[in-house]
Amino acid sequence: MLSSLQRTALGIIFFLATVVGATVGYMLYGWNFLDSFYQVIITVFGVGFGEIRPINTPGLRILTILVIICGTSSAVYAVGGFFQMITEGQINKALASRRMNREIESLRDHVIICGYGRLGQILARKLQESQQPFVVIDNNSDRILQAEEKGYLILEGNAADENILHTAGIQKARYLTTVLPDDALNVFITLTARELNSNLIIIARGELPSTEKKLKLAGANQVILPATIGAERMAQMITHPAAIDFLDEAEGRRNLNELLAQIDLKLEELSITLNSPFVNRPISEMEIGGQGAFVIVAIRQLDGKTVLHPSHSFILQDGDTVILLGHEGDLPQFARRFSMKRTGLTYRGTTF
Structure with missing residues (x-):
């Protein structure tokens, strides 16, 4: 025909x-x-x-x-x-x-990217490589066309609009990232998103250090300051050049787990749920159950707060995520034995 x-x-x-x-x-x-x-x-x-x-x-x-x-x-x-x-x-x-x-309606536990500028494009590429589902929101037709050519799920409109966020599946999303270069818009999007989904993990971009507090008050779990990160990276290159060179070489594909895998170690995330045997119990009981197979590096609580090097008496709560470092073969066995959900993202074939 x-x-x-x-x-x-x-x-x-x-x-x-x-x-x-x-x-x-x-x-x-x-x-x-x-x-x-x-x-x-x-x-x-x-x-x-x-x-x-x-x-x-x-x-x-x-x-x-x-x-x-x-x-x-x-x-x-x-x-x-x-x-x-x-x-x-x-x-x-x-x-x-x-x-x-x-396709967007069928998504669960996905990521919503607000803004498809330079940071948004890098973020989308990394999420696609990790096979993590996501939706891009942008009001620029040229950037929308670029995202469409990449095969991404896209919505054209204002990310601060509640209707657009509902269409993006904010009620079922796990993360929302707002990476616009305008701090005021990022604050407004964060406020709107937090109102629509109180359990959403929001990662926001800030241009000015003074914006960090405003974004946190608006409901952001994490605030990323690109200028601060860039300056700290430069300072580390000056003050610790050998260590930075070593990490850059070891990253190779910019993946920490690939470095750990070389010494048979792996980072894993396990979630604590209501039916978990460790809910409302101290961390020490989990360590005993693991029989020395891992070290608990940190706890990410439901509100987004991260507790580094938690004490043995730290009480695990429903919704907490335990970040473990252990032998690659032992961690999945531990998760299966205690029916714990592995919540990490898969990145280039590796689980975080």
């Missing part, structure tokens, strides 16, 4: 062939070129200006009949293909939008 573009091209070619052939036909009956071409045009389009010369022979009449049939049919065929091309574009766009909305 021909595509709409092929139909349009075929119709135009057939129309031009009809015009050329008919013009030559009239000229063979002794008409000059201008009269012949004019007669073909008024015949095909039926403008009713009358005949240039009498059509009084069977040959001329048959030729004129063929011009009417072939010229009109080819013109209608070409115009029909053109409108089909326009209609198909609109239909395909509408179908693609519906398909994307259905």
